[in-house]
Amino acid sequence: MTKIFVENQAYEVEDGQSLLHACLSLGFNLPYFCWHPALGSVGACRQCAVKQFRDEKDTRGRLVMSCMTPAIEGTRISIADAEAVAFRKGVVEGLMLNHPHDCPVCDEGGQCHLQDMTVMTGHDYRRTIYPKRTFRNQNLGPLLNHEMNRCIQCYRCVRYYREYAGGTDLDAFRLRNVVYFGRHEDGTLQNEFAGNLDEICPTGVFTDKTVKRHYTRKWDLQYAPSVCVHCGLGCNISPGERYGTLRRIVNRYNGEVNGYFLCDRGRFGYEFVNSPKRMRQPLLLKDGKPQPVAKARAMEHLASVLRGNKKVIGIGSPRASLESNFALRALVGPERFYSGLSNAGQRLTAAALEILRHGPARSPSLRQIEQADAVLVLGEDVTNVAPRMALALRQSVRQQPMRAADQLKIPHWLDHAVRELAQDQKGPLYIATPAATRLDDVATETYRAAPDNIARLGFAVARALGASAPEVSGLSEAERALAARIAEALKSAERPLVVSGTSMNSEAVLQAAANVARALFAAGRTASLSLAAPECNTLGVALLGGGSLTEAFKAVKSGSADTVVILENDLYRRAPAQEVEEFLSCVRHVVVLDSLATPTVEKAELALPAGTFAESDGTLVSSEGRAQRFFEVYVPGGDIQSSWRWLREIMLGAGQREAAAWQNLDDVVASIASAIPELAGVAQAAPSASFRIAGAKVPRAPHRYSGRTAMLANIAVSEPKPPEDPDSPLSFTMEGSPDQPPSPLIPFFWSPGWNSIQSLNKFQEEIAGPLRGGDPGVRLIEPPTGANGSYFTDVPNSFEPKAGQWLLVPLYHIFGTDELSCLAPAITELSPEPYVMLNPEDASALQVAEGVEVTVTVGGATHRLRIRIAPGIAKGLAGLPAGILPLEGAGLPAWSGISRA
Amino acid sequence: MEKVLTRYIQPDGVPLDARAYERAGGYESVRKALRMAPKDVTETVKQSNLRGRGGAGFPTGMKWSFVPTGPNAPRPKYLCANADEMEPGTFKDRLLLESAPHQLIEGMILAAYAIAADVAYIFIRGEYILAIERLQKALAEAYEAGYLGKNIQGSAFSLEMYVHASGGRYMCGEETGLLNALEGKRANPRTKPPFPQVSGLFGKPTIVQNVETLSNLPHIINNGPEWFKKLSKSEDSGTKLYGVSGKVKQPGLWELPMGTTIRELLEEHAGGMREGLAFRGVLPGGASTDFLTAEHLDVKMDFGGVQKAGSRLGTGTMIVLDDRTCPVGMVRNLEHFFAQESCGWCTPCWSGLSWSEQLLTSIEEGRGKPDDLEKLEFICKFCAPGNTFCALAPGAVEPLQSALKYFREDFGRHIQAQHCPWR
Amino acid sequence: MLSAEERHEIEEELKRYPSKRAVSIDAMKIVQRRRGWVSDEALRDIAELLEISADDLDSVATFYNLIFRKPVGRHVIMVCDSVSCWIMGYDRVREHLTKRLGINMGETTPDGRFTLLPIVCLGTCDHAPAMMVDQQLHRDLDAEKIDKILEQCS
Numbered sequence A: 001m002t003k004i005f006v007e008n009q010a011y012e013v014e015d016g017q018s019l020l021h022a023c024l025s026l027g028f029n030l031p032y033f034c035w036h037p038a039l040g041s042v043g044a045c046r047q048c049a050v051k052q053f054r055d056e057k058d059t060r061g062r063l064v065m066s067c068m069t070p071a072i073e074g075t076r077i078s079i080a081d082a083e084a085v086a087f088r089k090g091v092v093e094g095l096m097l098n099h100p101h102d103c104p105v106c107d108e109g110g111q112c113h114l115q116d117m118t119v120m121t122g123h124d125y126r127r128t129i130y131p132k133r134t135f136r137n138q139n140l141g142p143l144l145n146h147e148m149n150r151c152i153q154c155y156r157c158v159r160y161y162r163e164y165a166g167g168t169d170l171d172a173f174r175l176r177n178v179v180y181f182g183r184h185e186d187g188t189l190q191n192e193f194a195g196n197l198d199e200i201c202p203t204g205v206f207t208d209k210t211v212k213r214h215y216t217r218k219w220d221l222q223y224a225p226s227v228c229v230h231c232g233l234g235c236n237i238s239p240g241e242r243y244g245t246l247r248r249i250v251n252r253y254n255g256e257v258n259g260y261f262l263c264d265r266g267r268f269g270y271e272f273v274n275s276p277k278r279m280r281q282p283l284l285l286k287d288g289k290p291q292p293v294a295k296a297r298a299m300e301h302l303a304s305v306l307r308g309n310k311k312v313i314g315i316g317s318p319r320a321s322l323e324s325n326f327a328l329r330a331l332v333g334p335e336r337f338y339s340g341l342s343n344a345g346q347r348l349t350a351a352a353l354e355i356l357r358h359g360p361a362r363s364p365s366l367r368q369i370e371q372a373d374a375v376l377v378l379g380e381d382v383t384n385v386a387p388r389m390a391l392a393l394r395q396s397v398r399q400q401p402m403r404a405a406d407q408l409k410i411p412h413w414l415d416h417a418v419r420e421l422a423q424d425q426k427g428p429l430y431i432a433t434p435a436a437t438r439l440d441d442v443a444t445e446t447y448r449a450a451p452d453n454i455a456r457l458g459f460a461v462a463r464a465l466g467a468s469a470p471e472v473s474g475l476s477e478a479e480r481a482l483a484a485r486i487a488e489a490l491k492s493a494e495r496p497l498v499v500s501g502t503s504m505n506s507e508a509v510l511q512a513a514a515n516v517a518r519a520l521f522a523a524g525r526t527a528s529l530s531l532a533a534p535e536c537n538t539l540g541v542a543l544l545g546g547g548s549l550t551e552a553f554k555a556v557k558s559g560s561a562d563t564v565v566i567l568e569n570d571l572y573r574r575a576p577a578q579e580v581e582e583f584l585s586c587v588r589h590v591v592v593l594d595s596l597a598t599p600t601v602e603k604a605e606l607a608l609p610a611g612t613f614a615e616s617d618g619t620l621v622s623s624e625g626r627a628q629r630f631f632e633v634y635v636p637g638g639d640i641q642s643s644w645r646w647l648r649e650i651m652l653g654a655g656q657r658e659a660a661a662w663q664n665l666d667d668v669v670a671s672i673a674s675a676i677p678e679l680a681g682v683a684q685a686a687p688s689a690s691f692r693i694a695g696a697k698v699p700r701a702p703h704r705y706s707g708r709t710a711m712l713a714n715i716a717v718s719e720p721k722p723p724e725d726p727d728s729p730l731s732f733t734m735e736g737s738p739d740q741p742p743s744p745l746i747p748f749f750w751s752p753g754w755n756s757i758q759s760l761n762k763f764q765e766e767i768a769g770p771l772r773g774g775d776p777g778v779r780l781i782e783p784p785t786g787a788n789g790s791y792f793t794d795v796p797n798s799f800e801p802k803a804g805q806w807l808l809v810p811l812y813h814i815f816g817t818d819e820l821s822c823l824a825p826a827i828t829e830l831s832p833e834p835y836v837m838l839n840p841e842d843a844s845a846l847q848v849a850e851g852v853e854v855t856v857t858v859g860g861a862t863h864r865l866r867i868r869i870a871p872g873i874a875k876g877l878a879g880l881p882a883g884i885l886p887l888e889g890a891g892l893p894a895w896s897g898i899s900r901a
Numbered sequence B: 001m002e003k004v005l006t007r008y009i010q011p012d013g014v015p016l017d018a019r020a021y022e023r024a025g026g027y028e029s030v031r032k033a034l035r036m037a038p039k040d041v042t043e044t045v046k047q048s049n050l051r052g053r054g055g056a057g058f059p060t061g062m063k064w065s066f067v068p069t070g071p072n073a074p075r076p077k078y079l080c081a082n083a084d085e086m087e088p089g090t091f092k093d094r095l096l097l098e099s100a101p102h103q104l105i106e107g108m109i110l111a112a113y114a115i116a117a118d119v120a121y122i123f124i125r126g127e128y129i130l131a132i133e134r135l136q137k138a139l140a141e142a143y144e145a146g147y148l149g150k151n152i153q154g155s156a157f158s159l160e161m162y163v164h165a166s167g168g169r170y171m172c173g174e175e176t177g178l179l180n181a182l183e184g185k186r187a188n189p190r191t192k193p194p195f196p197q198v199s200g201l202f203g204k205p206t207i208v209q210n211v212e213t214l215s216n217l218p219h220i221i222n223n224g225p226e227w228f229k230k231l232s233k234s235e236d237s238g239t240k241l242y243g244v245s246g247k248v249k250q251p252g253l254w255e256l257p258m259g260t261t262i263r264e265l266l267e268e269h270a271g272g273m274r275e276g277l278a279f280r281g282v283l284p285g286g287a288s289t290d291f292l293t294a295e296h297l298d299v300k301m302d303f304g305g306v307q308k309a310g311s312r313l314g315t316g317t318m319i320v321l322d323d324r325t326c327p328v329g330m331v332r333n334l335e336h337f338f339a340q341e342s343c344g345w346c347t348p349c350w351s352g353l354s355w356s357e358q359l360l361t362s363i364e365e366g367r368g369k370p371d372d373l374e375k376l377e378f379i380c381k382f383c384a385p386g387n388t389f390c391a392l393a394p395g396a397v398e399p400l401q402s403a404l405k406y407f408r409e410d411f412g413r414h415i416q417a418q419h420c421p422w423r
Numbered sequence C: 001m002l003s004a005e006e007r008h009e010i011e012e013e014l015k016r017y018p019s020k021r022a023v024s025i026d027a028m029k030i031v032q033r034r035r036g037w038v039s040d041e042a043l044r045d046i047a048e049l050l051e052i053s054a055d056d057l058d059s060v061a062t063f064y065n066l067i068f069r070k071p072v073g074r075h076v077i078m079v080c081d082s083v084s085c086w087i088m089g090y091d092r093v094r095e096h097l098t099k100r101l102g103i104n105m106g107e108t109t110p111d112g113r114f115t116l117l118p119i120v121c122l123g124t125c126d127h128a129p130a131m132m133v134d135q136q137l138h139r140d141l142d143a144e145k146i147d148k149i150l151e152q153c154s
């Protein structure tokens, strides 16, 4: 710890920080713009000036920028010093010279860092009378608005976009007071993390375009702590609602998980909640057509179908909560519960889980991934499968070059100094995938190959690390040398990391990754192993156990089942259409719970409208193995409710009395904990519904929430009683405790004087550190630490191309692969058309040019697809877009011919 | 007086070629230095008390001593000659570049040898076409004669030297802006510390030195530090290229002992004011220095002397204000330049300077308001040293703050009369 | 498309720097010397050669005043508007030029012969006022001298 003096008062602060960081951590209100905890200091805006004194006797002092000055032992500063106060006020005055003062019509109004800082510094009168400079705005695509006149030239946008997120198509143009932040020409921003500009920009230049269509002020939204459902990483989010529609998503800081940033799928995918495809009422099949029916009628029907029925099975879902899956499992009994994962998905997830359980490598949090200093990626196109992890990996390559900064005593937060020293140097990051990835630009080396060869490279790296790992025969000289280089890089790192996952549908790839991690342990290195999971609760549903979809199909075929309850799962996305059709036609009763009218819903005898993440409570287990609770943002209209609540009612209707004990979410969680010891920790993911702060609940709405007495006046003049929430300690109003809730219960960040997202500073134990009381979530899987255990030994044979045949492999898309986000119009717009990707040599062998239509047969179905030619894809492979084509369950990788349409 | 910097300059300004230059004593210092240990070269320069001629006056030898040396020092190391010369009113380096390119190259070899630099760039203004041509030619000759390239003069020392012509911006002259420009980036300045001596061009140890500073080095090595000190009339050693522009009888540039007074420059060398004009003030060292007035005529033009009088020696090239030129107009012209050249990085500079230009324009055009002077004073304080990221803005407000002090009445007359009294 | 000579010249420059990006300004000047300015197309070609984005290169291009991102006339007149020239009669020079050419500062004559631009101090303050026409410096300007210079430009 370091002792510093602020206004002559002694304080202890963490070592090695900037004064700004230290002061904010101490809770002082010190304004800033260009500094950002994730981006460090560059001293551009000059807003953070304080007076620094040499010693006790120095009374004159001098102004310094607190963000650029280290807090070293004995540093004496004054924030309140008159000269410092006047200077800071002047900075805002300078920034406002050209600002349009258009807060009333600005999307940022009410959550604007510039507004907050203007008030904080006391600048309140415009002394200049001259014309302001004006700019032309650009169309930056469907995600972000551009309103350059509001710019204050803090450079945060380009620093974030280029230096942090690795984007190349946003830049600063011109100079002096006319610096223009935009693109070289109009067009959609290409970086997958562009949406964070909405929060990075301290004013209203970059704002969320999806919000524009249903704009609502920050203070008029009702929020809840939530978790993103669009991939397996479990980023924390704050969704906001008004008038029964979801209006936006903002980042909810979790120091161990997403930190300050989300990916664009997570930020903009929310509009599926408002989709016209939503089911709002039960649908009962009548004359071959689904007809809306009253809830009571639906429940009666269901009771008649289920009561005494011994042939019911349940198909769960990796996109439904643990609670809902568990409730289904309780309804049908553990042996008749199927996870809802495809055959391959089930096998691979189980394999991944086994690897994580046995260790020795631990699955790292995203923060730890960021700090890895050598990385091997086996098989995952990280940006498109686990997007936020790609942003973390981008930071990891800075770890090794940062050591040179340590030698010159340049603090890491002195951002440009560190970057200028490091220049283009990058720490080791090796990527082995079938096709090019969006991280290749920072990769040390890439290896493009078929899944089997990717696995073989992994096995070879393990072997190069330790002679007890299995030998890989038949490697080329180049492959052997590459494996040796990778091994060397990993071995000489302090925090090596192996990233893999299930997207290659290859157990061998997973095993190879596990071997590398094991070999590193054997060589005395504490490696971590991150295995990406495709969906928000893939790991959770795998922890519940249960058979795969194919096994469910078999159960029906064998006649041991004739009724199926399907939970939030569109089977057509999990298995070939033919098999699904066959299955559904064999089943006597198909009951589906889902939020959307999927093709499976269309086949249901009875469909029940389930709440989306925004309209229900539950727990998800991320690929890290972290259980996190999400809470209902608002009470949905119609008959929509959490699936687990439907299932509870169904159980009661079917005479299963044990469900009566489930009064609220906590009761379901308690049942899970007692039924499955590995999930016991789930109860600690968030405080229980009975939690109170000084007797009060945690308000979901900000205290300035307006129109409450009037907003429903068109329906009834008297203000209705706010809805009850038996499932959480959160209230559906602005009433409740004004105090900061425990971290898993923070619905939104706000603090007096800090209306923007920057108010987060007030919620952290330490700036950029954990939230007060620790970050949300409970890790469920902690492997034993010893390096015991044995290597996997099934090294696959080398991939052999076949004449006239291509090995079909799935390729993933941040916009397109995920089922739910694809229904958000902005995401739909960015999703690619179906295609088949070939290497240029293969394309010319096939005599097809870019864009030519061909037919490919996958999982029994024949698709007409356009050719995409990409040098990045390995020879002999044909890439198909996962999710956009139903590839899960199609048994990829598989061989197929390609013929001209 | 002994000619030093201008020693090799021919009356027609055409530079000596390498042969002729050698015959006149050129490159002698290289041979001498190569027999010395690099640290002794640094030591000699330190003892000579040579201070930088680019404006800041930092002791040259001391700057070199911060460069890491020895077998573990990062490589390559770089030397950059700052030949950007874009400060209005400054026209000294152009003479040295156009007429004595070999002297600069010779000086650069010495500096590079002292810090064990591997590569040297001459960063020169893009508009200095003639100088660029002559430098290119001189460089080719120097390579030819074995003063550049591998194993210079049979020694173990090697040095590559290139000319880089700027894309044009005042900020390129600021030493860290220069480094960014050389890296092909926007010429925003860099954080200091770390200083370029430890992390500079391409992240490697780098020295940036003004052309005039470097041109002194051969003579210091040849004649020793004591000789160099004695050239001057003041505490600061050596000679200086002094210039005078404005409405004087003979504007020009002269090499004179350091410490020559303003009066001597103005009256003896520049021939006094033009007929019918009276002296009102002077920017002693280029556009970014404070005005001095008649009471300062006996100030010695050295680092300490000018500073004591409330201004800076700067580049030693003075701009004279006469009584028929509007001081408000002059300051408006200056602030227009600085506002235009602000790199746009830090708020006081990009916002304050453009505001000052707006205020000055409106005063000059007869639209001034009584409280405009307060606002201008605010901007001067706003842009004070330490408040901005680099020295551009503090330099920019020097003429403004001193004009407000010395010519306040003139500003007042503009505002009262609502027009410029000089028009 | 970059011409073979342009490409060659840029590649020669690349030998002098440890990074490709470092050549961005030189490369644009090489192209500009031949074409008068740097078009969007040229910008993209150079960016591709240097393996940076067009946005990155344009960011650099728009910072520097000697890189022209708009077409210019056959002759570019750059008139010093800095302090010494201002004292010595910049206003007269500018007025004479704008009247003679019938254009304002920053414009190009309709016949594409001249572009008139202000420039900062040309480092010849003892011979103010001054201007540069193409590669040539002209000093101690007066109306007569200016007319002669203009006449010599085809």
Ligand SMILES: Cc1cc2nc3c(=O)[nH]c(=O)nc-3n(C[C@H](O)[C@H](O)[C@H](O)COP(=O)(O)O)c2cc1C
Residues within 6 Å of the ligand: B051, B052, B053, B054, B055, B056, B057, B058, B060, B082, B083, B084, B085, B086, B087, B170, B171, B172, B173, B174, B175, B176, B208, B209, B210, B211, B213, B214, B390, B391, B392
């Ligand atoms: C805005 C600005 C412009 C500058 N322009 C020049 C210049 O054109 N030439 C120069 O030698 N120094 C210039 N300097 C000073 C340099 O930053 C640096 O101090 C100098 O090159 C160091 O060399 P010296 O020690 O030999 O003087 C400038 C400084 C600033 C702040």
Ligand code: SF4
Residues within 6 Å of the ligand: B171, B188, B189, B341, B342, B343, B344, B345, B346, B347, B349, B350, B388, B389, B390, B391, B392, B393, B394
């Ligand atoms: S003072 Fe600030 S804006 Fe001005 S040139 Fe320096 S860094 Fe750029």
Ligand code: FES
Residues within 6 Å of the ligand: A020, A031, A032, A033, A034, A035, A042, A043, A044, A045, A046, A047, A048, A049, A065, A066, A067, A068
């Ligand atoms: S926050 Fe310190 S200068 Fe911008």
